[in-house]
Amino acid sequence: MDRNSGGGVHILMPEGIAKHVMMGLTTAAGVLFSGMSIWSYLMYRAFDYNGKRQMSRQIIEGIADHVNLPENGNCLDIGCGSGALAIAIAKRNPKAHVTGIDRWGKEYASFSKPLCESNARAEGVSNVCFLQGDATHLDFPDETFDAVASNYVYHNIPSKDRQAILLETLRTLKKGGTFAIHDIFSSGKYGDMHAFVKKLKDMGYEKVDLIDTTNGKWIRRSEAGWMGLSGSALLTGTK
Numbered sequence: 001m002d003r004n005s006g007g008g009v010h011i012l013m014p015e016g017i018a019k020h021v022m023m024g025l026t027t028a029a030g031v032l033f034s035g036m037s038i039w040s041y042l043m044y045r046a047f048d049y050n051g052k053r054q055m056s057r058q059i060i061e062g063i064a065d066h067v068n069l070p071e072n073g074n075c076l077d078i079g080c081g082s083g084a085l086a087i088a089i090a091k092r093n094p095k096a097h098v099t100g101i102d103r104w105g106k107e108y109a110s111f112s113k114p115l116c117e118s119n120a121r122a123e124g125v126s127n128v129c130f131l132q133g134d135a136t137h138l139d140f141p142d143e144t145f146d147a148v149a150s151n152y153v154y155h156n157i158p159s160k161d162r163q164a165i166l167l168e169t170l171r172t173l174k175k176g177g178t179f180a181i182h183d184i185f186s187s188g189k190y191g192d193m194h195a196f197v198k199k200l201k202d203m204g205y206e207k208v209d210l211i212d213t214t215n216g217k218w219i220r221r222s223e224a225g226w227m228g229l230s231g232s233a234l235l236t237g238t239k
Helices: 015-047 055-065 084-092 113-122 162-171 193-202 221-227
Strands: 074-078 097-102 128-132 145-151 173-184 206-212 232-238
Touching (some): 055 084, 084 145, 097 113, 113 128, 193 232
Parallel strands (some): 145 173
């Protein structure tokens, strides 16, 4: 123990113990870094469009399959990221028009409007456009679109009421329009989604369903756990 001139007391750790503590902390940091690196690599392998698992492709194509658009119809993709879902929907509906919106914030710096437009050109898709937008306050009038879609967006938005964000999305949907929204619909993030499904039905929505996508539909149950995707489901229906 060392007492300084100010009256404070300092506990001096023996040099040997201090060395072991520092070694332990360094080892723990190294293990953590290695673990995160392995997790990131496995996630990349699973989601890579050109990889063996191709989870991203299965999810994107699967959501697009649930989007029903009339000829010359309009679809809104919320949180379009790299443009993958908007492009997939546009390719399936060449006589319709798809609008993808995103805030393209610094949290997702690898995504941008120019990237979306470049990806659309690479896929030979011209019936799609991309705009800056905010999912919590959509800059579109009521009943603008024939379909709305989204993939893994709303759970990332800081909010105490994500069901309200869903209603903001559905506000822009025309009567008779369809929706296909894929997200992590856990109770911790969304509250009681079964009650929300009932609410939509009471409001007049039809064919409303919350489809578990971690039962092998697009994601295996074992994958959902370590990937942090437990609760993933597809909310579909008709307004």
